[in-house]
Amino acid sequence: MxxxxxxxxxxxxxxxxxxxxxxxxxxxxxxxxxxxxxxxxxxxxxxxxxxxxxxxxxxxxxxxxxxxxxxxxxAIDLSDEREEFSADDVDVTIRPASQEDLTGIVGAIRRVVEEMTSIEAESVADALDHEDVLLRHNDVESRMFFVATVDGDVVGWAHLHVPKLEKLSHTAELTVGVLEEYRGIGIGSGLLDRALEWALENGQEKVYQSVPSTNEEAIAFFEDRGWTIEAVREDHYKLDEEYIDEVMMAISP
Incomplete structure (x- = not known):
């Protein structure tokens, strides 16, 4: 399926x-x-x-x-293909996630959220904690994850949420993140490529996400990889009593 x-x-x-x-x-x-x-x-x-x-x-x-x-x-029809590479003496595996990865993914998301603001990723972690289920496929939504692991531990993730509402079913919302100590060696790019490849294979015409304007590192990362800023919603987030703009970004896989 x-x-x-x-x-x-x-x-x-x-x-x-x-x-x-x-x-x-x-x-x-x-x-x-x-x-x-x-x-x-x-x-x-x-x-x-x-x-x-x-x-x-x-x-x-x-x-x-x-x-x-x-x-x-x-039963989800996923490619078992694993991407394995080494960088800076670190052996990395990128693969589709399974239910057994749930705790590791939530832990990775929580750590990344502590390091840099990611409202959407925090919402994903909250949903996983509440539901205790990783992959979803029902009449309302589908939810897919890929993980990057080092020595079996999750150090990064890519998450895609596909709504079943017909008017939005051609789109997918993305979150992606990598633990700070493993950034800069190609893990984020690998996860992003794998997520966009999956979106293309499954008929998604547009992948989008929202980033707080203060997360300049993430915005630059996506712009360098062809993402465009579609809109900016002023003062959309309120963090520590400070209003922050929401930067809405998208790409066609």
């Missing part, structure tokens, strides 16, 4: 199963059955077969996948 594909699931019980898994990120198959159908007698072979049949159909149709540890998660 591609994150931009429409969701067309036949059957109320299958819709409930998919919705439960999508909202929880990764769930134990047995726990999902207990939570979704508490009225069914535990261990009843007939009810167990019916549940397993619905899961099998969702897997067949590309909506769910099940790991060897009996964990269900939404």
């Amino acid at each position: 591609v994150l931009t594909d429409p969701i067309t699931i036949d059957g109320d019980e299958r819709e409930r199963i998919y919705g439960y898994v999508e909202a929880h990120g990764a769930v134990d198959t047995r726990q999902a059955r207990r939570d979704l159908f508490p009225q069914d007698p535990h261990g009843d072979p007939q009810h167990e077969r019916a549940f397993r049949h619905n899961v099998a159909i969702l897997k067949r149709d590309g909506y769910l996948e099940e790991g060897e540890d009996d964990t269900l998660r939404i």
